[in-house]
Amino acid sequence: MMGHTHALTGVIAWLGLAPPLAALPLLNESSRFIDTGIMATALSPAELIAGAIICAGAAMLPDLDHPSATIAQTFGPVTWLLSKGVSWISGGHRGATHSLAFAVAIGLGTHWLANTYPIGRDIMVVLLIGLALRAIGVGIPGKKLGSAMVNIGLTAGLYAVFMSQSVGYAWLGLAVGIGCLMHVVGDCMTERGCPVLWPLSIKFVLPWKIGIKTGKKFEQKILAPVLAIAIVGLLFWRLVPV
Numbered sequence: 001m002m003g004h005t006h007a008l009t010g011v012i013a014w015l016g017l018a019p020p021l022a023a024l025p026l027l028n029e030s031s032r033f034i035d036t037g038i039m040a041t042a043l044s045p046a047e048l049i050a051g052a053i054i055c056a057g058a059a060m061l062p063d064l065d066h067p068s069a070t071i072a073q074t075f076g077p078v079t080w081l082l083s084k085g086v087s088w089i090s091g092g093h094r095g096a097t098h099s100l101a102f103a104v105a106i107g108l109g110t111h112w113l114a115n116t117y118p119i120g121r122d123i124m125v126v127l128l129i130g131l132a133l134r135a136i137g138v139g140i141p142g143k144k145l146g147s148a149m150v151n152i153g154l155t156a157g158l159y160a161v162f163m164s165q166s167v168g169y170a171w172l173g174l175a176v177g178i179g180c181l182m183h184v185v186g187d188c189m190t191e192r193g194c195p196v197l198w199p200l201s202i203k204f205v206l207p208w209k210i211g212i213k214t215g216k217k218f219e220q221k222i223l224a225p226v227l228a229i230a231i232v233g234l235l236f237w238r239l240v241p242v
Ligand SMILES: [Zn+2]
Pocket: 062, 063, 094, 098, 183, 187
């Protein structure tokens, strides 16, 4: 499955699930929803959008186990080294990072990090914004270093915008967990499947034992526009008052 497909499904899952989930007491920094009694206001519009971008980035995290993939080039050598490390720990492509255990562990780990070390939280936020931008094609074809520079600039810009909108990150772990989970579901729909119950090595394929042969053309020409329309619809539903 291609990077942008993962990123777009991450955005859809976030826009669909986040407002009610973010209203959970542990995941909410503000008393907004308690004031109004409406769960949908647990996130400010800026937080909803920041979360969508971060969830898209998180939907790329499992593929950091693939150092030669384009997303490993997000921030040049920094993300390449990170990818090398992830690949080594997870035992190669589509290993440990493509499992339920990884999604839960990284979600909980990020939640803990976000609440304990502001610096760690900020590094995670920056990494995820960068992965999301790279996944949707930000970069200069054939120029590794140039692409990394463009990505670093845009990521810094978005990070500053989020800060100016006083975006809180109590929901960071939730976004990371949802993003990784969507990635695993997406890869299960390809013929290769995923070791969902890692460390058990059984591969899961959806629909049951069949899988769907997607192909580059289908994902770029049909699936991406359909997902993009769904995102616009969800944004409208979440942000435009009726
Ligand atoms: Zn994958």
